[in-house]
Amino acid sequence: MLTKEIYSKTCERALEYLNKAGIVVTEKEKSEMEVAEYGLNDVENIGLELIVYVNTDRCCAKELVLLPGQTCPEHRHPPVEGEAGKEETFRCRYGKVYLYVPGEPSKNPKAKAPKGSEEYFTVWHEIELNAGEQYTLSPDTLHWFQAGPEGAVVSEFSTKSRDDYDIYTDPRINPAQNRKV
Amino acid sequence: MLTKEIYSKTCERALEYLNKAGIVVTEKEKSEMEVAEYGLNDVENIGLELIVYVNTDRCCAKELVLLPGQTCPEHRHPPVEGEAGKEETFRCRYGKVYLYVPGEPSKNPKAKAPKGSEEYFTVWHEIELNAGEQYTLSPDTLHWFQAGPEGAVVSEFSTKSRDDYDIYTDPRINPAQNRKV
Ligand SMILES: [Zn+2]
Ligand SMILES: [Zn+2]
Numbered sequence: 100m101l102t103k104e105i106y107s108k109t110c111e112r113a114l115e116y117l118n119k120a121g122i123v124v125t126e127k128e129k130s131e132m133e134v135a136e137y138g139l140n141d142v143e144n145i146g147l148e149l150i151v152y153v154n155t156d157r158c159c160a161k162e163l164v165l166l167p168g169q170t171c172p173e174h175r176h177p178p179v180e181g182e183a184g185k186e187e188t189f190r191c192r193y194g195k196v197y198l199y200v201p202g203e204p205s206k207n208p209k210a211k212a213p214k215g216s217e218e219y220f221t222v223w224h225e226i227e228l229n230a231g232e233q234y235t236l237s238p239d240t241l242h243w244f245q246a247g248p249e250g251a252v253v254s255e256f257s258t259k260s261r262d263d264y265d266i267y268t269d270p271r272i273n274p275a276q277n278r279k280v
Numbered sequence: 281m282l283t284k285e286i287y288s289k290t291c292e293r294a295l296e297y298l299n300k301a302g303i304v305v306t307e308k309e310k311s312e313m314e315v316a317e318y319g320l321n322d323v324e325n326i327g328l329e330l331i332v333y334v335n336t337d338r339c340c341a342k343e344l345v346l347l348p349g350q351t352c353p354e355h356r357h358p359p360v361e362g363e364a365g366k367e368e369t370f371r372c373r374y375g376k377v378y379l380y381v382p383g384e385p386s387k388n389p390k391a392k393a394p395k396g397s398e399e400y401f402t403v404w405h406e407i408e409l410n411a412g413e414q415y416t417l418s419p420d421t422l423h424w425f426q427a428g429p430e431g432a433v434v435s436e437f438s439t440k441s442r443d444d445y446d447i448y449t450d451p452r453i454n455p456a457q458n459r460k461v
Binding site for chain 2: 120121122123124125128152153155157158159160183186188190192193230231232233235254256257258
């Protein structure tokens, strides 16, 4: 669980990164920033900060902030009610993000699985995204990502976000309880 | 028609605005920037510059640049093959954009219809978007927009773009010939 103090401190740090990225957000958006910590109580290492710009039945756009070394845990977006799973494009706006997907595992991956959670990171094909670079993920594909040492700001363009349906590799994560990506 | 010279000069100016907005794009994206002039030969006044980040069957994201006073002409996105029309969210990243939609006409609209094309601008309910502000448009709704004197950079988040199906108020515009928004 997030204490109010950790929540506020984390948001404040995330706003600094949005600033560095030159991304303008309204006061209302600042006050509605979400901190995902996935119920793991280790937001420094496993977590991310996000502002949802729009999420209709058809499409969705968010700004994601990852503090230095912060990790979004491995998950996939399965089909729901006969519709293909969520399709996501990640576009790095600032910093560097290492994205991992199924495929040939990288020999020297730049990211490290968070300590104590190693077994819940199973795909290791690395895609490095620097500012201006992007990657589109097919629905229902396992993925996780981690910021480099300068942190990262990532725009996510996708179909509808239905967080409750996401499937995490880590059984300690309950999708119904936690905002996901 | 765009001459190569006007195309290059317009792109160069548009890149300056992306720079001012702090938006990083790759060399490949720069080289693939599109200039929409709608076949009207008046790109200074009726036109816009765009980079398409992603456009799949399900969703689409673009960066739009409007030079100072530049106008995207009035149009709507009708249903196609039984699917609702394109749904668009415009998020202003830099500068100021005046967006016009159906509704109570503004008494003192900030934008002016481009000279000689007045009759093709029929909706006058004004929505002013400054950096960090956004508006989501329902499918099949008439809309047009114009940048303020400092120009504007606008992120567009939407369902699939099917330019050929767009309907313009100005009968001189042929959707099949021109990239649209
Ligand atoms: Zn995801
Ligand atoms: Zn449009």
